[in-house]
Each structure stands twice: as structure tokens, then as C-alpha cells.
Amino acid sequence: MSFLARLGSWLTEKPSYEMRQRRVQCVSAHGLHHMAYTEWGDPRNSKVLVCVHGLTRNGRDFDFLARALADEYRVVCPDIVGRGKSDWLANKADYGFPLYVADMVTLLARLDVEEVHWVGTSMGGLIGMLVASMPGNPIKRLVxxxxxxxxxxxxxxxxxxxxxxxxxxxxxxxxxxxIREVSAPFGPLTDAQWGHLTEYAIKPTDGGFSMIYDPDIAVPFRTTPLVANVDLWATYDAIQCPTMVIRGADSDLLLHETALEMASRGPKAKLAEIPGVGHAPMLLDDAQIGIVRQFLLADT
Structure with a gap:
């Protein structure tokens, strides 16, 4: 192939960007720590999608979603501190939403963009709600x-x-x-999908493998009496961006009546329910990814 032919091919072919692994330095009341994140798509793309995982999970849960949306977005998937490749905190009492939100604001500053779209699973959704409820926040679409x-x-x-x-x-x-046992509410995943969710959730240790998160992220559960439901309606009602709620139809964390109320107040979220799934849909298959993609790109 001639040089001009190769040049024409380079100019017309859609670029393919490999996943990149990066870290950003954050601060808590007790010192500095690093938060790891994976990044997909064109690093120059001003359209940014931030995907934030659940309590014991990590950013690699979003590999399938990120690949599917990397043609439209620079997709950024952090490991919340204490999980994945991020640092473990020395002061375990710091694990909690005030620090998680502060770390995400630091990450958003690193990304150097004026606005982002956000997909948050479970804990990642709560972090997104907290950020999106603040005046002047950069979240323009929220899942x-x-x-x-x-x-x-x-x-x-x-x-x-x-x-x-x-x-x-x-x-x-x-x-x-x-993982298949404790995460059975994820629904009927394939062997390959369970393998993917396990591969990035464990690490080698003496005697075999252990989970890749700090066991002491459980400290807040042990020190806070579990006597009442968590009520964040005031936070939700302050959200002003277009919002979608995806619910596993068998979920015990997001009740059906709560999801219906979310559709009628605050940002009046669009609701999608996934049959045969509890807490939480993992956004690994084409159908679930399609729901997210259609909502995020509705106005583009």
C-alpha cells in the first residue's frame, strides 16, 4: 500500500483507543491517598462519562459498558478508595460518603471538563446523587x-x-x-460474565486469593446502629439534571414504590426495570447497555 493510500486509511478509519490506567492524588483529614481509575475512548474527547461502582466492587465492572460507549465518550471508571487498585486508608473511620464525594470532586477537576454524564451503581449512584444535588455541579445526565x-x-x-x-x-x-453466591441477585449472568466480575475482584495472597477491597470498608456498618431506613429524599429532590433510574425488578435495596415516587418528584426520573434481576443490574449485556446508551445520548 502506498503512503497516500495508508494516509487516506488513517484519516477515514475510526480510531481505537485502548483502556488506560491512571491515578489521581486525593486528600482526607488524615493524609494523602491515591485513587485509581481506568479510562476509555479518545482522551481529547470533551464528552465525559463517569461510571462509579457499588460497595465492594471496582471500576472494572464497567468494562463492557465503557467499550460500548467509548465511541461517544471519554469513559472514566474510578476505583473508590479502599477498592480495586486504589489505596487503602490508614484511618478506617474515613471510609464514608463525605470522603468519597471529595475524591470524586478531585477526579472531576483532574478531567478538566465543564460537564459530565454519570452512571452510578448502588453506592456509586448515591455518590452521584450527592454530587448532583449541589449547586453548580457538573453532572448533566444521571443514571x-x-x-x-x-x-x-x-x-x-x-x-x-x-x-x-x-x-x-x-x-x-x-x-x-x-461471588456467584453472594452476588446471586445480579441475575442470570453467563459463566464468562461471572469470570470477568471475579477476575478483577480478587488478588493473590498467602494461601490463594482474597477480595481486592479493604475489609475495613465495613467499619461504618459495624459502628452505626442499623435501626432505620436511610432517607435521602431532600438530596434527591435537589437534583435538576435529567435522571434515569434502573431497577432490578427483584431488588430489595430499591423498592418498586420508591422507584415510582422517584419518577413523580424531584428530577422525575425515567424508570426502567430489569426482570429476573435483584440488586443490582450489572450492565454487562447488550439489552442493559442499550437502556443506558439510549438515555445518555437522547439529545445528541
């Missing part, structure tokens, strides 16, 4: 994946039973079996 402003004490107790209590696994097969 809340199986989380809302009312969280039942029963679901919190269920989560508290396994957070920080994972055993050491003798091999990856044992790790997959454990």
Missing part, C-alpha cells in the same frame, strides 16, 4: 442503577453480613463460586 433516596434497613443488614467477611479462596474457581 442511578438500583439505588434511590430510600434504602431499607433490611437490605443494609443483608449487605453488612458479607462486607469484610470474605474468606481466602484456594483458587479462582472457589472465588467464582463465592
Amino acid at each position: 442511578l442503577n438500583d439505588v434511590g433516596p430510600m434504602i431499607t434497613v433490611e437490605s443494609i443488614r443483608r449487605i453488612a453480613e458479607y462486607v469484610g467477611n470474605a474468606p481466602v479462596f484456594v483458587d479462582k474457581a472457589a472465588a467464582i463460586a463465592y
